Amino acid sequence: MSVRIYIDNAPPFYSNLDTISGRITLSLSSDENISAILVKLEGESKTALERPPGAFQHWDPSLMTEKDQRQGVSRENHKVLYKVSQVFPTQNPGLGATAGSVYTLRAGQHEYPFRFKIPVYSGCLDSQSQQLVPGMKLGGLGKGRQQLQYTHVKQPLPPSLTGFPGEAEIRYYAKVTVQRPSLFKANRRWVVGFRFMPIELPRPPPSANEVYARRPYSFQPNSAYPQTFKLVPRGEVDARLPSPAVLTCNEPVPLRIIVRKLSEGSEQLYLMLLQLYLIGSTEVRAGDVVRLEPHVWNVMSTNRLVMPIGSPSDTSGTEIVVDTALWDHIPLPNTVAPSFHICNLTRKYDLDVRIGLGYGTPGNTQLQTIIPLCFQVDVSSGISPPAALVTAMAPAYDTPCLQLGDAVDGGMDVLPNYADAIANDPESLGGERRNFSGVTDLNAPDLEENSAPTGDLKSNPVPPPSYV
């Protein structure tokens, strides 16, 4: 017996509200008795962290394997996506299929189509979803019980993540199980992984508001020539982003740099260095153990600039906008995943802008000061939500002061309800597609045919992104 999954027209990645369809092929060399064939669409967020010595008291030891207790490892595995479809026998009451029935399939090849629609929000908080997860096993750690013990949040499905082998990963896959009635014949399974990238949830309408970070700049004059003190420029420099501060995967940073002069008759000011770093922080949580994993992406770095800013004749208060051509063609590295927050993992970002200024005369300038300016930013996938979802969510944005994060995270559940309604609409379609993050791999769990998943985190052959 051999069973396989073939996905129709698999795109580079799937997103929320996409339909994933395909077929199961079952090849039999002889007649076989089958109870049922189930296809599951699963997403899991797994974390595993070593516990510091003496940190066992807050975690139910009955939820840990003996091996984990011995090794002092704390784990969480959240079924953020769990959908089941029985493709054989079809659950059509007219066919008279009943629990416990056994069907004999003839030798040869059999095909069963399947189809799922990927929801917007994670499902592990949903008690109905938890009940669908295979329950407690005798003498073991039932996944259903584990799901009930964890702390869950209802959040948009997180992106696939594989940058932390053995510590944290988010995987999505389709799995088929051929159930066989004989105690002596194990069920057959096959798994196909797929990449997932969340849609960008509808945002409030754009406005002209900006967020900014500002610092003064000044230079140390040459004390040997006090007569030159008045020639030393001083002022302030702003780095600005549209509000709310959201960067988009694979797009340039929508940054503006504004220099405000607060001196007159000073020497020429120059921009001499510009560096943009995206600083990611992944919070990995497993039981009562938490670890922060930092990452730094060098978006751009140039230190050979001699770009005049304004002119010596500028009056105090003059504002000069630095030419965005320096960075407006440089996209975020494609290894940057969107920000996300799920039960046991959170990814956040800061944008660090470093502006180097100097003054003097052409041919006689040198870097004098570096101004660091830092923002908290969100990174979105850039995958447009379907128009139906935007329309459905529009009334929520008429409410003053509504923040999307608050609405999703807190007691206001109107947005998930809209999203769930759209997710059940078979006609709704996803939006524009972009290149996917290179961090994430096609990532089904390793699964030998004829055996169940071990539940252990596997090391992943994909190298981590290149950090600075």
Ligand SMILES: [Zn+2]
């Ligand atoms: Zn959860």
